[in-house]
Amino acid sequence: MTDTEEILGVSNRHVFEVANGSIAFGGNQALEAVSFAMTKGQLLGLIGPNGSGKTTLLNATSGIYPLNTGVINFEGRSIEKSSPHEIARAGIARTFQIARIFPRMTALENMLAPGFTVRDPDTEDRTTLIHRAKEHLEFLDIDGFAHEQAADLSGGQRMLLQFARALMLKPRLMLLDEPFGGIHPLLVERILQRISDLRSRGIDFIVVSHDLPTIMGLATRIIVLANGRLIADGTPSEVREDPGVIEAYLGV
Amino acid sequence: MTLFEKTTLALALVGGLAIPLFLHNEPYFIRVAASVLYFIILSSSWNLLLGYAGQLSFAHAAFAGIGAYTSGLLSAGFLGENICTGLIENSLGFVSDVLCGEGYSRDFRYGIHPLIGVFAACLVATGIGWCLGRMCLRTRGPYLALMTLGFSETVRLILQIEHDYTRGSLGLRIPYLWTTDDGLPNHAIGYFIMLALTVLTIFILYRLVNSEKGLYLKAIREDEDIAAVMGVDVIKWKVRAFVISSAFAGLAGALYAHLFVQVLAPQMLLILEMGLILAMTIVGGLGTLTGPVIGAILLVVLWEFMRDISPYAHMLLFATLVIVVMKFFRGGLFGLVSTWLKERNLIAKAPPFTVD
Numbered sequence: 001m002t003d004t005e006e007i008l009g010v011s012n013r014h015v016f017e018v019a020n021g022s023i024a025f026g027g028n029q030a031l032e033a034v035s036f037a038m039t040k041g042q043l044l045g046l047i048g049p050n051g052s053g054k055t056t057l058l059n060a061t062s063g064i065y066p067l068n069t070g071v072i073n074f075e076g077r078s079i080e081k082s083s084p085h086e087i088a089r090a091g092i093a094r095t096f097q098i099a100r101i102f103p104r105m106t107a108l109e110n111m112l113a114p115g116f117t118v119r120d121p122d123t124e125d126r127t128t129l130i131h132r133a134k135e136h137l138e139f140l141d142i143d144g145f146a147h148e149q150a151a152d153l154s155g156g157q158r159m160l161l162q163f164a165r166a167l168m169l170k171p172r173l174m175l176l177d178e179p180f181g182g183i184h185p186l187l188v189e190r191i192l193q194r195i196s197d198l199r200s201r202g203i204d205f206i207v208v209s210h211d212l213p214t215i216m217g218l219a220t221r222i223i224v225l226a227n228g229r230l231i232a233d234g235t236p237s238e239v240r241e242d243p244g245v246i247e248a249y250l251g252v
Numbered sequence: 253m254t255l256f257e258k259t260t261l262a263l264a265l266v267g268g269l270a271i272p273l274f275l276h277n278e279p280y281f282i283r284v285a286a287s288v289l290y291f292i293i294l295s296s297s298w299n300l301l302l303g304y305a306g307q308l309s310f311a312h313a314a315f316a317g318i319g320a321y322t323s324g325l326l327s328a329g330f331l332g333e334n335i336c337t338g339l340i341e342n343s344l345g346f347v348s349d350v351l352c353g354e355g356y357s358r359d360f361r362y363g364i365h366p367l368i369g370v371f372a373a374c375l376v377a378t379g380i381g382w383c384l385g386r387m388c389l390r391t392r393g394p395y396l397a398l399m400t401l402g403f404s405e406t407v408r409l410i411l412q413i414e415h416d417y418t419r420g421s422l423g424l425r426i427p428y429l430w431t432t433d434d435g436l437p438n439h440a441i442g443y444f445i446m447l448a449l450t451v452l453t454i455f456i457l458y459r460l461v462n463s464e465k466g467l468y469l470k471a472i473r474e475d476e477d478i479a480a481v482m483g484v485d486v487i488k489w490k491v492r493a494f495v496i497s498s499a500f501a502g503l504a505g506a507l508y509a510h511l512f513v514q515v516l517a518p519q520m521l522l523i524l525e526m527g528l529i530l531a532m533t534i535v536g537g538l539g540t541l542t543g544p545v546i547g548a549i550l551l552v553v554l555w556e557f558m559r560d561i562s563p564y565a566h567m568l569l570f571a572t573l574v575i576v577v578m579k580f581f582r583g584g585l586f587g588l589v590s591t592w593l594k595e596r597n598l599i600a601k602a603p604p605f606t607v608d
Contacts (some may be wrong), residue, residue, distance in 0.1 A: 084480035087561050094481060102474035104539075105467070113471040116464035117483030167482055 009085060011028035015204060016039045016173055021080075023056055030056040032228040033070070038221075044206045045219030045236070051250065054208045055097060059176045061206075063087045064096050074173065087120055088139040093171035097208075099158035099176040103151035107142060107161055108133055108148050115168040136164040140190060146183070156183045165190060167198075174198070176207045180214055192218065216240065224248070256598035268447050273441040282439040283512055288552045289446040292454045295532040295544035297500035303460055303539035305493040306473025308397045310526050312501050314404035314542065315377050319502030320509035321418065322376045323413055324370030324516045344422035366429045366510040370503065377502020378495055385494035389487060392476065401523070409520035423515035437588065442511035449507060453500050460496070469493055524567060531570040533584045535577050537584030548586055567593040575594055 019036035023030045031053045038044055046054050059065045061072060063084035072080040078104050079087050093114075102110050110183060111133035119129055130220060137143040140160040145153055153161060159182060180188050195218070209215040216222070222239040224232040226248040239245055253261075273483045275281040298312045334529075342443055363369075387504045388399040411418045418424055421459045428437045430445075460466055471479035509516055519525075528551070536547020555566040 051353055063482065064477060083484050083485075084477070085485045088481055088483035094479075100478045102471050102478070104474060105470050109467055109470070112464070113484065115469040116467060119464075165482065197540035247335070 013074055014038060014207075017071075017073045018057070018061075019071045021057070021060060021067050021072065023065055023068050023107060025061060031060065031067075031171050033072075034158070034225070034228070034230045036223055036230060038204065038206070040194065040202070042197070042204060042220050043195075043216040043218060044204075045150050045222040046206055046208045046225065047210070047212065047215060048225035049221060050079065051227075053228040054225055055177055056228075057225070058094060058177055058206070060085070061175060062092060084085045084243065085092060085117070088114070088169055091172040092175065093166035093169040093173075094175035095159070095162045095177055098179065099155065101150045101153070101158050101161050101165070103138075103149065105150055106145075106147050107137060107150050107153065108146040110161060110165050111136065113166050118129065118169050133164075133168060136167050137161075137243055139194065140164050155189065159183055161173055162192075163194075170216050173204045174207070176205060176209075178209055179207065180209060188214070254598060256593070257600070265451070268450075268515040269444075270292075272443050274563070276381075276440055276522060279439050282443050284552065284556055285514050286439070286446050286508070288445045288549050289443070290504055290512075291532055291548040292450050292545050293446075293500055293504040293529075294529050295536070295548050296457055296541065297497040297504075298529050299533045299538065300457060300493055300497045301543045302459070303543070304473060305490060306465060307389065307467040307490060307493065308393075309400040309494065310523065311400035311404045312490035312497065312529055313401075313523075313525040314407045315381060315498045315501035316478075316505030316508075316519050317406060317518070319377045319505035320513070320516055321424070323366060323373040323506035324504070325368040325417065325510055326372055327363040327366040327424045327510070328424060336375060342590075343375055350480075357396045363427065364428055370429070370510065373506035374499055374503040377505075377590065378499040380463065381495045381502075382491065382500025385491040389490040389494060391560055404521060404523070404526065407520050411521065412518040418518070420518060421519075423517045425515050426509060428510060428514070429507070433599075437511065437514075439512075445507060445511060445558055449504065454541060454545070456496075457528075461541065465489070490599050500574055524564075527567065528570065531574050535570070535573050535584055537586030537590075538582070540584075540586050541587040542588070542590075543584050550585070 002116045003189060012059040014037040018081065019035045019037075021031055021034045028149055034053070034057065037122065048054050056065065060067050060080070063079070063086070065121075069081050070080065071078055073236070074087075074090060074092060077090070079092075081091060082090070097179060100215045102199075105113070108130070112129065115129050115133055124132075137146055138162065142153070142157050142160050142164070144159075145157065150158070151160060161181065163176070163179060179191060199205065205216060205220065219236055222232070222234065222236050223230060224239060224242070229250055230240045234242070261593045271285050272282055275285070292315060294312060298309070301307045301309050301312075313477065364372075380404045384400070384403055388396050388403075391399065412420050414420070415422065430441045466486045468479070470585070471484055472486055472489060476486050505520070513520075533544045534545035534550045535545070535551060536545065537543025551566075551570060554569065558566045558569065581588055590599060
């Protein structure tokens, strides 16, 4: 590996990497030359004050706002110019801070729409797909709503539904934006348990959260953003000690 | 499908087939019935756009008009006399002679057979639908509505102004597809052809919306960004829905023109005509297959009763109905009934994707 590659962090041994990612909305620099790389098996916690660019980074990754400059690689392929549906089918799924479900579709239909987009008709028939969707719903305790309009679900149930829906894409990388917001503690346990199941099956996670105790306990590595810049990158204990982080985020 | 649904469907089909048997001496009633069918096809296919994919297009009547005029101009031979007499006479006219025997109609001797015209109309509507869809469907919400409105008025004005080719507001006389021995249109056969097209339209739409394609369209209706993030190729499916609905509109416009309308006028592309399609779909029930059928039957019948009052009285009533429906029961008439039917398990709650 050459020096330049080392500095940019662009190489194939990383499963996911952002190099020099920048986005500006008008005069507002939402992301400024953010670079980091993630190896297989990591669970990356993304923290930072409000407006620091965490969600923008997820949006850039999933293709909603393309980067102005910079590169995003996933499994060795550059995806920063791909459209959202191509990125989704390539194996990156995500959830949103405010649950965005399809309200006038049943919970099951919510699950099946992404399920069908990545279905391989040779290996999975419709019945298997529907069963898989129902299993996910069952695990998160919302299978009772399978045939009800998703609009009838409560806020917390919507969060669970969008988590389950993202799983239907059979992702290898999941981007979770505040997955624990407004969910009953017992169900948070469920989600954590599912996350650890999925990690043992080789799925990587980037989790944005303001729930510091949970994210510090969960993540193997933490990245801190402030004003669109990456200000710290390390294990939870390293980040907790970092004076820059304490000033920008944890401190007053 | 539940037993109730099957019975209703069978009764509707039998009723549809029986109409000409009872009314074969009443051309007026058959014409009204045929116009019901015409509007069922138009509002059902428009419903695919607004009710399922959530795309508000005002160009649907224009596509019916494009279909009718494409076929009309080709088969009336008007283009032939004006621009390429030789070509039309020698090649296309030859085809008509082969199909229909020589001198099948002296008036339209430069034209091609209406049946070929109808296929051409469907192709042209599909093609223009694809081009317009590719152009407009990258935009969202009000922009799509405005662009299609602009398109529809442009087409209408071209047809009205270019009277050298289209005879403008004077009207373009076109050949009938099916005539009785005395040269008058055969209403019963015309009605059966329209009925067949209606059944075909609804069957194709049924297959479409109850497949995964229907799920993609509904996901796009609910939230385009999320649909894309969930792997749905939003532009592709929006364009496909637009093309399918334009193709049905073009086909219906052309067939109806050749079966029941002797003189085409650009008025069939008026925004009022679009208003009728909109009112039928919304009053019947947006986003359901049954809704537009109920809406078209009800509104055409009401329209016939109101003809004596004043030419535009029906539009007043329909506009009011649309406002009332949008304000008080968005599901339309079928929405009202379907809740009641679902409670009694007469119609399936979530038909397509259930596994026992």
